[in-house]
Each structure stands twice: as C-alpha cells, then as structure tokens.
Amino acid sequence: MRTEISTLGEFGLIAHLTKGIKLENESSKYGIGDDAAVLSYPSEKQILVTTDLLMEGVHFDLTYVPLKHLGYKSAVVNFSDIYAMNGTPRQITISLALSKRFCVEDIEEFYAGVRLACQQYHVDIVGGDTSSSLTGLAISITCIGEADKNKVVYRNGAKETDLICVSGDLGAAYMGLQLLEREKTVLKGEKDIQPDFSGKEYLLERQLKPEARKDIIEKLAAANIIPSSMMDISDGLSSELLHICKQSNAGCRIYEEHIPIDYQTAVMAEEFNMNLTTCAMNGGEDYELVFTVSIADYDKVSQIEGIRLIGHITKPELGCALVTRDGQEFELRAQGWNALRKK
Amino acid sequence: MRTEISTLGEFGLIAHLTKGIKLENESSKYGIGDDAAVLSYPSEKQILVTTDLLMEGVHFDLTYVPLKHLGYKSAVVNFSDIYAMNGTPRQITISLALSKRFCVEDIEEFYAGVRLACQQYHVDIVGGDTSSSLTGLAISITCIGEADKNKVVYRNGAKETDLICVSGDLGAAYMGLQLLEREKTVLKGEKDIQPDFSGKEYLLERQLKPEARKDIIEKLAAANIIPSSMMDISDGLSSELLHICKQSNAGCRIYEEHIPIDYQTAVMAEEFNMNLTTCAMNGGEDYELVFTVSIADYDKVSQIEGIRLIGHITKPELGCALVTRDGQEFELRAQGWNALRKK
Numbered sequence: 001m002r003t004e005i006s007t008l009g010e011f012g013l014i015a016h017l018t019k020g021i022k023l024e025n026e027s028s029k030y031g032i033g034d035d036a037a038v039l040s041y042p043s044e045k046q047i048l049v050t051t052d053l054l055m056e057g058v059h060f061d062l063t064y065v066p067l068k069h070l071g072y073k074s075a076v077v078n079f080s081d082i083y084a085m086n087g088t089p090r091q092i093t094i095s096l097a098l099s100k101r102f103c104v105e106d107i108e109e110f111y112a113g114v115r116l117a118c119q120q121y122h123v124d125i126v127g128g129d130t131s132s133s134l135t136g137l138a139i140s141i142t143c144i145g146e147a148d149k150n151k152v153v154y155r156n157g158a159k160e161t162d163l164i165c166v167s168g169d170l171g172a173a174y175m176g177l178q179l180l181e182r183e184k185t186v187l188k189g190e191k192d193i194q195p196d197f198s199g200k201e202y203l204l205e206r207q208l209k210p211e212a213r214k215d216i217i218e219k220l221a222a223a224n225i226i227p228s229s230m231m232d233i234s235d236g237l238s239s240e241l242l243h244i245c246k247q248s249n250a251g252c253r254i255y256e257e258h259i260p261i262d263y264q265t266a267v268m269a270e271e272f273n274m275n276l277t278t279c280a281m282n283g284g285e286d287y288e289l290v291f292t293v294s295i296a297d298y299d300k301v302s303q304i305e306g307i308r309l310i311g312h313i314t315k316p317e318l319g320c321a322l323v324t325r326d327g328q329e330f331e332l333r334a335q336g337w338n339a340l341r342k343k
Numbered sequence: 344m345r346t347e348i349s350t351l352g353e354f355g356l357i358a359h360l361t362k363g364i365k366l367e368n369e370s371s372k373y374g375i376g377d378d379a380a381v382l383s384y385p386s387e388k389q390i391l392v393t394t395d396l397l398m399e400g401v402h403f404d405l406t407y408v409p410l411k412h413l414g415y416k417s418a419v420v421n422f423s424d425i426y427a428m429n430g431t432p433r434q435i436t437i438s439l440a441l442s443k444r445f446c447v448e449d450i451e452e453f454y455a456g457v458r459l460a461c462q463q464y465h466v467d468i469v470g471g472d473t474s475s476s477l478t479g480l481a482i483s484i485t486c487i488g489e490a491d492k493n494k495v496v497y498r499n500g501a502k503e504t505d506l507i508c509v510s511g512d513l514g515a516a517y518m519g520l521q522l523l524e525r526e527k528t529v530l531k532g533e534k535d536i537q538p539d540f541s542g543k544e545y546l547l548e549r550q551l552k553p554e555a556r557k558d559i560i561e562k563l564a565a566a567n568i569i570p571s572s573m574m575d576i577s578d579g580l581s582s583e584l585l586h587i588c589k590q591s592n593a594g595c596r597i598y599e600e601h602i603p604i605d606y607q608t609a610v611m612a613e614e615f616n617m618n619l620t621t622c623a624m625n626g627g628e629d630y631e632l633v634f635t636v637s638i639a640d641y642d643k644v645s646q647i648e649g650i651r652l653i654g655h656i657t658k659p660e661l662g663c664a665l666v667t668r669d670g671q672e673f674e675l676r677a678q679g680w681n682a683l684r685k686k
Contacts, residue, residue, distance in 0.1 A: 033590070035393060035425075047390065053439070057477040097481070138440065155377050
C-alpha cells in the first residue's frame with residue numbers, strides 16, 4: 001500500500017500524523033497548530049533545550065534501519081541529552097524533509113516510532129513541520145526538558161579525586177552497526193539468503209533501538225547524588241571524557257579492566273578481529289551516561305546497580321589516559337564518530 | 344580562499360564559528376558547549392517554541408541567495424513566528440548539515456548573517472550542531488521566546504465583527520523571487536551581462552533580507568491592544584486567513600481595494616503579466632503580521648502607522664471571501680507556497 005504524500009499536501013499530512021496527540025505534561029500548554037508551541041514552567045525549574053539534525057546516508061542507512069526504529073531512536077537520543085544534564089525531557093518538536101521516494105505509510109511508520117518513544121518517556125510532541133527534500137530524508141528534532149535550578153549537571157564540574165562512573169556497557173551499538181554493515185550486502189541481495197543475527201540480538205537492539213538512561217538519573221536522585229559532571233556517550237567514551245576533562249580543567253585515569261563490556265560485544269569483536277577496548281572506548285552511540293561524583297559519594301554510588309566505577313579525575317598536568325591491564329598508560333584520543341572528518 | 348571543513352573537524356568548526364558569542368538575555372543561562380542549553384524564565388512568562396527545517400533546492404536556491412542573507416533570513420523567519428504569538432524571541436539554536444561543496448568560509452558567511460540577525464533582534468545563539476550531508480545544505484533552526492501569560496495570541500480567537508488588519512505590504516517578496524528566477528540564467532551565464540535590478544531593490548530586499556515585525560508588536564503593546572488572533576504571513580494571506588477562520592470557527596470578508604501593495608510590486612506584476620491581487624494574496628514569504636482586533640479597538644488600531652484594515656470576521660456560514668473592487672465575491676483558496684504539493 002502506497003499513498004503519495006501529494007494526495008494529502010503539507011497541512012493534510014501534518015493533520016493526519018498528529019491526529020490524537022494529547023499533551024500529558026503540566027508544562028505543555030499548547031502543542032501543534034499555531035505559529036509556536038506554548039509552554040509554562042515554574043520559576044524554580046531551569047529549562048533545557050537540545051537539538052539534532054539527522055541526515056540520510058550520514059546518520060542513518062535506510063537499507064537496514066526500519067523507519068519505526070529510526071523514529072524511536074531519533075527521539076530517544078534527544079531525551080538522552082536532557083538526562084545528561086540531570087534533567088527530565090518534557091516536549092519535542094519534529095521536522096521532516098522528505099524526497100518523493102517516501103509515501104504516507106513510510107512517515108506513519110516513522111511517527112509511530114516517535115510516538116512510542118514519547119509514550120515510554122512521557123514526553124509531549126508539541127510541534128513539527130513537514131516539507132520536501134530533493135534527495136533523501138532529513139530529520140530535525142528539538143527536545144525541551146526541565147531540571148531543578150540547583151541540580152543541573154554540566155560537563156565542567158569534575159574535580160580532582162572525583163570518581164568516574166559509567167552506566168550499562170559500551171561498544172555494543174558500534175558492534176551492531178558493524179554487523180548490519182556486513183549483512184547489508186545480504187539484505188540488499190538475493191531473497192532466499194537471510195542475514196544471520198542469532199545470538200547477536202543485543203547488539204542489534206543497542207544499535208537500532210537504544211534507550212536513554214532515565215532509570216540512572218532516577219536512581220542517582222533517589223540516592224541523593226548530584227554528579228559533579230555528566231555527559232551522555234554518543235561519540236564514544238574517549239571523546240566524552242576529553243570534553244569533561246577539558247571543560248573541567250582536569251585530567252583522568254580510567255582502567256581498562258573496569259570498562260563494562262557485554263559478552264556479545266566481545267564475541268563480535270573477536271569475530272571481526274577488532275580490538276575490543278578500542279571498540280568500547282571509541283565506538284559511540286552507546287547513549288549511556290558517563291559522570292563524575294565526589295569520593296564522599298563512593299559508598300552510595302557503588303551500591304547502585306548498573307553503574308560501574310572506571311577511574312578517577314586527576315590534576316590537568318597528568319593528561320587523560322587509559323591504564324591497560326598490564327599497567328601501561330595510553331593517552332585518550334577522540335577517534336569517535338565524527339561525521340565531518342570521516343566523510 | 345577556501346579552507347576545507349575537514350581541516351577543523353566538527354568540534355573545531357563549532358568552536359571557530361561560535362567564538363565570541365555572548366549571552367545578552369537574562370533568561371539565557373548557559374549556551375553552546377554542553378549536552379543542552381540552559382534557560383530560566385520567570386513563572387509569569389509563557390515560553391514559545393518554533394522550529395524550521397530548510398532544505399537547499401526546496402526552500403532556497405544558492406544560485407542567487409548569498410549565504411549571509413540566507414543566515415539572516417533563516418533566523419528572522421523564526422523570530423517572526425514568535426512575534427506572531429505576541430511574544431519576544433530570546434534564544435535560537437542552529438544546526439547545519441553540509442555537503443563537501445561547502446568550505447569554512449561559506450559557513451562563516453552563513454553564521455555572520457545569523458549573528459547579525461541575532462544582534463538586531465537581541466536574540467542569543469544558545470546551541471547548534473554541525474554535521475555532514477550527502478547533497479546540499481540543510482538548516483534547522485529552533486527559536487525560543489517568551490510572552491506574558493495572559494497575552495499570548497493564538498490563531499483561534501477571532502470573533503464575529505472583529506477587524507482584520509495586516510502590517511506592511513504584500514506580494515513583494517514573491518515578486519522578488521520571480522525576478523531572481525528570471526535573472527538566474529543571466530547570473531549563471533556569461534560574466535559580462537549583469538542582471539538588471541535597478542528600481543527593483545525593494546523586491547529583492549523583501550525576498551533576500553526580510554525583517555520580522557518586532558515594531559508592530561511593540562506598537563500594539565504600547566497602544567494596549569491585544570489582538571484576538573494573529574499569524575505571520577509565510578504561505579500567503581489567503582492561506583493564513585483560512586487557518587485563522589478555520590481555527591476560530593469563523594468566516595471573513597476582505598476587500599481587494601484595501602490590500603496593501605507596494606508600487607514596485609505592482610510594476611513588476613504588470614511586467615510579468617501576472618494578476619497583482621493574486622500575487623499579494625498568495626505570494627507568501629511576506630513575514631508581515633495578519634491579526635484581528637475587536638471593533639472596540641478601531642480608533643486605537645487605525646492610528647498606528649504601518650497597519651492597514653482590510654476586512655472583518657463574519658459568521659462561519661458566510662465562508663471566507665475576497666470582495667473585489669467591483670463588488671464580486673471570490674472564495675479564498677490556499678494557493679500559497681506548499682512545498683509538498685508542488686514538488
């Protein structure tokens with residue numbers, strides 16, 4: 001079934017896609033349908049704003065990414081940025097630019113993914129825009145969130161002796177991407193050969209349907225911990241730690257043996273003959289949180305499930321380094337995902 | 344001079360472009376450099392959010408649009424949406440996706456335009472993102488503004504007998520576009536033939552460097568007028584009036600003889616052998632304001648320079664129509680700019 005977008009037109013398409021959207025949050029006063037959305041936040045809250053522009057062929061490959069997953073992921077990666085400020089996402093706007101290749105059903109799929117993510121994370125869709133593109137799909141998402149005034153966590157607050165923590169495990173999304181790229185030829189080719197993903201489901205899920213670590217932010221709050229600095233891991237742990245250390249005027253040591261890595265990630269790295277630690281440090285798209293806490297919080301933080309202590313903050317003169325299992329030090333470098341350098 | 348973007352990389356480019364950006368507004372707490380911008384608004388304000396995604400070849404043509412003008416316009420059209428809610432723009436975020444064709448100097452030009460617009464309108468750049476695109480340039484801008492809680496003006500408040508007003512004049516930006524399209528072959532062709540724009544500067548300016556009607560919002564506030572409904576004219580007056588009437592459950596009559604049109608627009612329509620009223624009603628990209636006020640405000644509003652009364656709101660049964668000079672009624676139709684239907 002293929003309904004051409006031109007049969008609905010811009011306003012018709014927007015009306016169709018946004019039908020039944022309800023506003024859940026107290027702060028969402030008026031959503032889609034006017035020149036701007038109207039929000040209202042109490043003055044004790046600070047407002048967080050993050051935005052992402054995702055381009056087909058650069059940020060995603062529709063050969064193996066289903067549109068529903070793409071919608072879900074596009075929303076979730078923006079929520080992740082709000083959590084990374086110790087905040088709660090409340091509203092998003094979504095703009096799409098579509099080439100003629102796409103039909104109404106495609107966009108319905110994409111929106112179904114966005115709406116699912118919004119339901120799961122209790123975020124309201126308050127705006128959007130749909131227009132055309134000469135080639136491919138462009139997605140622009142802006143997410144607005146809130147945090148208590150004195151609880152916003154920046155990148156620049158890490159202090160010497162602070163502990164460095166990460167949530168979840170690293171490198172799996174990157175391995176999922178490698179796997180999808182390998183199977184792409186199969187997916188594009190003969191129909192009777194099916195790509196073999198058995199035993200690798202976790203890697204695919206991490207790549208195609210990542211989650212934002214709402215739970216970690218809630219656990220930290222419940223334990224009364226305010227991190228001294230925090231980021232989400234989108235470009236890779238190395239890259240993010242360099243940002244934190246640069247902005248905090250600090251150095252760091254992290255320990256290879258403590259980097260959390262899932263079993264499937266390790267098996268896949270072996271299969272691809274890749275260095276596992278490099279994948280975990282530089283793979284990117286983990287959407288886990290890396291944060292620092294005062295050593296005074298050691299007892300509290302070490303009791304939280306799903307958080308691993310991987311190192312500590314040092315004086316800036318010591319630089320940023322990974323300490324290997326055999327005690328060698330390697331300077332951290334941002335080899336992470338960097339679309340402008342790679343392409 | 345051409346510096347490849349790859350020599351700076353994503354983070355280098357962002358640092359280069361955003362150097363020296365200062366935050367002017369009290370509500371801008373933290374700008375570029377973290378996972379999200381941090382804003383703080385007093386609780387008596389409502390927060391307005393609008394967003395636009397602009398694609399090369401659909402929304403702009405770099406054959407005749409200088410990048411600095413494009414930057415200026417991209418920002419201003421978003422400010423215009425905030426004014427159209429009776430608000431004041433305070434912050435914007437800018438994301439760009441660039442193909443290899445673009446160099447650092449190009450993006451500097453674009454940013455120079457955005458920064459100029461932000462200076463003129465006292466808006467802070469608080470976020471951005473720069474990545475690559477396989478083809479062309481994509482621009483995503485989100486603008487955040489504020490309005491007093493009881494002063495936000497929606498599209499849905501027009502009441503029977505309300506007066507319909509527009510600012511400035513209409514159709515000039517559309518005529519500027521026609522002119523540029525005609526001269527495009529000259530611009531692309533032999534160097535010694537120069538396109539002839541003399542006496543048409545106003546049309547070009549309206550197309551290439553539109554302004555948002557901050558002044559009108561301020562004059563309305565000074566005169567103690569809160570419009571019952573308002574929109575900015577981006578798709579054309581017909582289209583916007585249909586939105587207002589549909590959302591307000593009303594009809595309207597507007598009078599051809601009262602539609603404000605500049606002399607240059609009229610000359611150009613004649614030259615192109617186009618119907619002048621159609622151009623003014625459906626041209627689009629005027630970025631003027633159309634709004635309705637109670638007849639009780641007649642005396643006040645008619646004294647404001649730059650505002651023209653063009654008609655009135657009726658019962659919904661009467662539909663929406665243009666009354667011509669000879670008294671005929673034509674039903675309004677949205678023939679305006681609609682990228683999805685046209686392409």
